[in-house]
Amino acid sequence: MRNIVVQKFGGTSVADTDKIKNVAKAVIREKSLGNNVVVVVSAMGHTTDVLVKLANEITSNPSGREMDMLLSTGEGVTIALLAMALQAQGCNAVSMNAMQVGIITENVHSKARILDIKTDKIYQHLDNGEVVVIAGFQGVTNDFEITTLGRGGSDTSAVALAGALNAKRCDIYTDVNGVYTTDPRIVPHATRLKEISYEEMMELANGGANVLHPRAVETATIHKTPVRVRSTFKLEDAGTLILGVDEMELHRPVTGVALDMSQLRIVVCDVPDNPGVAAALFDSLANENISIDMIIQSYARKDLNTNDIAFTIDKADLNSALKVLDKLKSTINYSNVFVDDKIAKLSAVGAGMVGRPGIAAKMFRTLANLGINIKMISTSEIKISCLVDKDNADEAVSALHSVFGLDSSEIAEVKGDLPNI
């Protein structure tokens, strides 16, 4: 065992040279605990925005290949500066871009998935006593083309590296100090979780808790890498540890309440009740790369042999979705389309709800008591989601947080306490 810890620092953590020097301190602190350290960094602050602006000055439609070539320079700057900062503080360090490491991805631009990570050179440097500083967000194909990983890319790089290197932990340093039971901006007494399972984190992340990208959580699950989310600016805080449900100390029925305001609901009305209609509809939407979240097919008008099909999509996909529906009008013969963008999706998430009946009922009753109408419901093993009017969202989150016993704080017990893994 090489005792490897992977640390990831995002753009705001490396926004200027003073912040990079502070990051170097956090790296040296981790190394001084006897660990071999691999650091993954993003581009500095607004670098990516500046590069995108330059590209847009050239053309409104840059090719994915050249965009990836352009954007990959951003992390090249950060890795060099952080390696310099470490060396200046007396710590041996070496920077590597994705091509040098061999972070092999699919041959797709702007949203490639990692296929393989070569570890031999990283191990060589670690065995030389060096900290290895690696460019996040970028990869390289087997044909030596530069790719980028898309949204959440640097988080994914870090977690994938931790998995490939068999690291004992991956620390995601960010501008929040952990994962909360719900958004602290809505519920001021939201409490920070000491631990959360991969599955719960995935449901929370998909539900709009923007702490860690779902792709990164998914990647962690594969190798069962413990991931800690912690603050770059409060190194004394232990943050939240994301790990397998088996290793968790505590199982509450509900771990967190998530709120997602990024979706809208489309209702396709009076669709004839023939086989294959839903397939035709959702196939066509999938072909346009439109992700569907919740789906309900009602049987309200069985006398007329028609259904209403309602589903939710990301607000950004509205125009594409309407185009698809317009094309399908003659094929599936619906009467009209109704768009509702005043919705909010509430989710109660908890690995502990498996085998504990009554959680859903408690949720519905709480909302009913507040006079809040539920527009759609969907459930998974560890999540119950309700669509409500967005004007009721804050009140609903607050009530659910309370009903599920999340108001009591357990931050005090973890502050300053670095779990022994």
Place this chain on the structure above:
Amino acid sequence: MRNIVVQKFGGTSVADTDKIKNVAKAVIREKSLGNNVVVVVSAMGHTTDVLVKLANEITSNPSGREMDMLLSTGEGVTIALLAMALQAQGCNAVSMNAMQVGIITENVHSKARILDIKTDKIYQHLDNGEVVVIAGFQGVTNDFEITTLGRGGSDTSAVALAGALNAKRCDIYTDVNGVYTTDPRIVPHATRLKEISYEEMMELANGGANVLHPRAVETATIHKTPVRVRSTFKLEDAGTLILGVDEMELHRPVTGVALDMSQLRIVVCDVPDNPGVAAALFDSLANENISIDMIIQSYARKDLNTNDIAFTIDKADLNSALKVLDKLKSTINYSNVFVDDKIAKLSAVGAGMVGRPGIAAKMFRTLANLGINIKMISTSEIKISCLVDKDNADEAVSALHSVFGLDSSEIAEVKGDLPNI
């Protein structure tokens, strides 16, 4: 024969996105003449200065390896933007960094020399009808370490690529429209040369004519690649063609007069006339990487068995040189050191002076007639250099320009005329 032309555009030619769009026009123009085009670009405008400033904010002494990693990102931005600009103007194009091409250098940072260039991928892209846009100034070792080539690096990249690809010409686009008989800021009627030989260009470049770096000229000589120096901003000008002396149309005894104000003279006084003293002195200076230009050992004090040894070095090397001399004081027993930084070096350069006696005499007489004292003289096959007081420099250059028949203009005959190669 693939009819390849290599075009190189420096930092001022790609300083902003509008300029990059103009560069794309110049590339498309070359391609429309039926050529396969490979483009080499530098970092945009002041990018390198900005990156150096960031590094200096981190540490006053960044490692060469990390500095090269940092600086190499600059060209990464330019190649992507230029490829986008070409695509936007309907021209197929692809960007490649040095690692992707395989521009193999020595394992030395900040001033590596190119050892080998892989051509297979470039040929593949050219055979696909694509313009290949390559990052200048950078290379990669066989161990996959990123290197940079130092001063004049992008020029050297371009000329070396032209050689490796067996290109029919390498065009260096810059902010001047050719090579002049002398500096037009000193002699307003300096004339632009239609042609100049590699050897003459080398002597002029070393003598301070900052148009093309001597390393690039040297590289061109190896493969006998014709190099054209021309203006990015006056595409109608044919510029100056640098080629083998055998292919030149015209042989004047003197092709140009160069002025170099970047040196200073050091005189080491009363050095005992023992064997090995000069060797000890210049070995020690070489060990500190100090380049010596002119050397004179006088025998003025033969009665005392001592010499004065005078030599010229770059002003930037003064402190290092004085340290070396201080250390040698006890070994070589000189009396004192005299530094003269008020000097200028004048050089008359011409391949045609080989076998034509009297050029040196004419130069000395001209200076004598003006009452200008010559402090040192050095000569090569095709160059005569005199060190004079810097206050006399402009007057001397002007007089020599006139005496050697360079005042007559031949610009008119080449304007707009693209030589047929």
